[in-house]
Amino acid sequence: MKLVIDSDRCKGCNLCMLVCPYRIFKEGKAQNERGIILPELDRPERCPNCRLQRLYGRTLCGLCQMICPDQAIRWDDEKENEPQKVVIEF
């Protein structure tokens, strides 16, 4: 699974960054076309949900998704052998 931040919904509050126990998120640099600076992902393979949700069949941790006031975080399926690089969708 890969973590995706929905750029139509994110308002750039960075609460996900505050709350993540694995420090997956970091400050973004560039504004998107709505003028919002989305957080960027720093080695998201350390997120246990990304790695293990398929194995356990339920959401692990998930604090970022719960605290996001705009429901902008979700996990999408990715193919088995895709390289472990996570892309933020625009």
Place this chain on the structure above:
Amino acid sequence: MQGNTACAEGALAAGCRFFAGYPITPSTEVAEHMALKLPKTKGVFIQMEDELASIAAVIGASWTGARAMTATSGPGFSLMMENIGYAAMTETPCVIVDIQRGGPSTGQPTLGAQGDMLQCRFGSHGDYSIIALSPASVQEMFELTVKAFNLSERYRVPTFLMADEIIGHMRERLTIPDSVEVVPRKKLDPGTLPFKPGEGDIPGFPAFGEGYGVHVTGLTHDERGYPAATNPRAHEKLVMRLVRKVESARREIADYRVTNPDAEKVFISYGAPTRTVYQVLHDRPKEEIGHLQLRVVWPFPEFALSEFPDAKSFLVPEMNLGQMAREMERHTDVPVIPVPKLGGELHTPDELAKALEGSR
């Protein structure tokens, strides 16, 4: 039977299954009778902490599909105004019984008056339209309560029964029919937008708990029910529709009694003073005195005034300082003479006779 009790019996006959109220003289007997009878019919009675909570609970219950009502008097009526506006805005059917008493403020708790007639029409803020009925006897208390429920369900509008302490507390013989006509609430067709007007500018009713997923709000809303408070066109469209659905159906809603349409002097009355007018007509069978008794007071049936083509003057006995006379003046060139009486006592036949003489 007492007038208040007859009103409660009328409500039960019309299918009322929820009553929320707060005790206030002189309407307490309605609540007490409902408290006695409703649990036996698997209905719900609750005494709330104040009148605002009462009307709020009535609106909430109405949204689950139940027929709901409350009963109050002048001071409680003033308290309910905000939520009455909410019921008008969200098109919630509900019945509010106002057993009027001497006002303003605490006034005369145990004496009658008709001082809330303009308030029931214009009491809440903003523009909206409601239906109000006024009974003049215990039998009419029963019949008009049933009619109030049916009108309220049909037009999806808060409906008022404007009685007064005299009618509320008097005892007369009542005939309860075996069955009364009950107009069921029209449901929303699944798949239609919740606030899209149907026939007669009235949308179908999406009750809670039936899978409609409707969002009901007092904010200006669009046809999906979602808030559209910053949209001038949406607000205009909504408010115009709320007023139009009642005002354009004025003729169907109207209910009045005409006596001696050829008369030159006509009494127009509603509620308790009607009884005095009947007495005056009874005492003077040789004179041609006309009488228009309004049973539905709002929306005001101005076409009823033209049932008296030869009228030279309209005399309006009211237990207030001419509230409905004002409304009548707007609609006719014939002089409208208010005959006010304050203090809680009914007009005497002599007073009305003197008014008749005075207008010759």
Place this chain on the structure above:
Amino acid sequence: MSFRDWYRIDRLPTIYCVGCGNGTVINCTLHAVDTLGWKWEETVFVSGIGCSSRAPGYIRTDSLHTTHGRALAFATGIKLARPDLHVAVFTGDGDLAAIGGNHFIHACRRNVDMTVICMNNWIYGMTGGQGSPTTPRGAITTTTPYGSGEGVFDLSALAVAAGANHVARWTSYHVKELTRAIQTGLETPGFSLIEVLTQCPTAYGRRNKLRDVAETVEYLKTHAILLQKYNRLVGEGKPVPEDMFTVGEFVRRNRPVMGVPP
């Protein structure tokens, strides 16, 4: 089904400000409701007026967005007329404790079976930042520009005294505990109050020296003290700083209830 299926997708993004705690509380509530297996056709959300009360407009269920402070009275009507429906109420600190104070204590007294989630952000957010009955002493708001000089309500203590069956307080930082508390509240028959201290960076934080979202949330995190720890410190006679607030479950009991289907 996940909690995200309960949203009206066509209404997102919400009108809430950047970093508002209300969005988080809605997430937690929907997660709790979903975990319990409730169906959206049988659930009704009621709310008053304010930022907190815009929440039902984003949820798929039937909802009633009522007048200021009267949400509990409307919810009582709904619950008693249809006891089989699940009723939950979103409200704010002003909506519940100021104009709605009377309905609040009576709903607790009657113990009607409903769950009230109060998003207490210490201010009237939607109308621009006026003081509320829970604004801390000395805080700056638009109607207390020289610092608030009035006493402060402890909403949870009020509910406990008035007779609610379940009362808990958490913050919008403690998402997991909050979800668990809401779930307990939804399951408990009778009146259940979950008071959530949420951040309002735009109206409260900005005026009270909490410069951004992160600082406001940090304030919530550092000033929360668990109820058991508080009781232990008081029992040992140790001082507790004035501006800390207790979090946790205050009461869970079995007083007689109204509105539960027979």
